[in-house]
Amino acid sequence: MSPPRVFVTRKLPGDALERLRARTRMEVWEGELPPPREALLSRSREAEGLLTLLTDRVDAALLEAAPSLRALSNMAAGVDNIDLSACTARGIPVGHTPFVLTETTADFAFALLLAAARRIVEADAFARSGRWRTWQPALLLGRDVHGATLGIAGMGAIGRAVARRAAGFGMRLLYSSRSPHPEEEAALGAMAVDKRTLLRESDFLSLHLPLTAETRHYLGAAEMAQMKPTAVLINTSRGAVVDQPALVEALRRGRPAFAALDVTDPEPPSADEPLLRLPNLLLAPHLGSASYATRARMASLAVDNLLAALEGRPLPHCANPQAAR
Ligand code: DGY
Numbered sequence: 001m002s003p004p005r006v007f008v009t010r011k012l013p014g015d016a017l018e019r020l021r022a023r024t025r026m027e028v029w030e031g032e033l034p035p036p037r038e039a040l041l042s043r044s045r046e047a048e049g050l051l052t053l054l055t056d057r058v059d060a061a062l063l064e065a066a067p068s069l070r071a072l073s074n075m076a077a078g079v080d081n082i083d084l085s086a087c088t089a090r091g092i093p094v095g096h097t098p099f100v101l102t103e104t105t106a107d108f109a110f111a112l113l114l115a116a117a118r119r120i121v122e123a124d125a126f127a128r129s130g131r132w133r134t135w136q137p138a139l140l141l142g143r144d145v146h147g148a149t150l151g152i153a154g155m156g157a158i159g160r161a162v163a164r165r166a167a168g169f170g171m172r173l174l175y176s177s178r179s180p181h182p183e184e185e186a187a188l189g190a191m192a193v194d195k196r197t198l199l200r201e202s203d204f205l206s207l208h209l210p211l212t213a214e215t216r217h218y219l220g221a222a223e224m225a226q227m228k229p230t231a232v233l234i235n236t237s238r239g240a241v242v243d244q245p246a247l248v249e250a251l252r253r254g255r256p257a258f259a260a261l262d263v264t265d266p267e268p269p270s271a272d273e274p275l276l277r278l279p280n281l282l283l284a285p286h287l288g289s290a291s292y293a294t295r296a297r298m299a300s301l302a303v304d305n306l307l308a309a310l311e312g313r314p315l316p317h318c319a320n321p322q323a324a325r
């Protein structure tokens with residue numbers, strides 16, 4: 001039997017693709033940008049396996065164009081780019097890469113929090129600009145992190161990892177989650193609250209929700225109006241968890257006072273996106289998991305998932321276990 005045909009939608013860091021190449025007939029999209037839709041459809045036509053990124057839309061139309069497809073592996077924890085029910089209906093297991101990126105993403109969320117609180121980006125620009133003439137009592141004053149209240153929306157692995165960091169910084173911790181987290185309550189003093197309390201009491205609000213039909217626009221105009229006027233919003237989850245036009249208006253009004261975003265809706269934002277012109281915004285290009293080690297681990301797990309699915313073994317991390325026949 002000849003090795004299965006697979007299509008990988010981008011070059012990946014580390015050497016994981018060498019393992020895939022050894023056991024499959026692998027084609028890799030060499031472009032720096034994702035394959036355009038037509039190219040994705042045509043390359044999928046004969047593929048038995050696809051290794052995708054969060055920038056590739058895998059929907060019913062793609063599945064239809066790929067009659068031989070029997071394994072899908074997404075190099076991301078999130079699977080909101082994939083129509084999971086359509087894959088399940090076709091019996092296609094979908095691998096994803098949670099947990100290997102937990103600590104790295106939590107580091108980045110906390111980096112955004114600290115940078116926003118202490119105005120690091122502005123400080124750097126100021127210090128290089130020639131405007132730094134002396135020590136000034138009221139220069140670039142920021143907000144204290146210690147003693148402030150951090151609200152965490154979504155206490156999955158990343159939310160909990162952010163909570164551990166915040167406890168080390170002496171922050172008061174509130175969280176809202178579908179399930180209680182007695183361990184974090186006992187060890188870190190975290191307190192479960194309803195969404196309203198989370199919005200009203202947080203000095204910093206960090207979003208760690210997967211994007212689903214229920215969490216889309218979790219934060220809209222009505223929710224932002226309940227936040228403190230001094231609050232800082234941090235989003236390292238998915239852009240569409242926040243209603244972006246509402247966020248633009250809210251930031252213009254100064255409630256929340258500041259937003260530090262690693263994600264937007266869409267990505268990248270268009271050149272005329274009003275968000276980009278707001279002074280009370282810090283924006284990163286979706287870098288939460290972007291450390292050398294973590295991206296190599298994600299690539300390796302994505303390959304493990306794909307090979308397992310192609311070889312009929314249980315996937316290390318499967319987003320739709322019910323697809324297994
Ligand atoms: C994910 O994995 O879902 C992140 O957004 C990218 O690392």
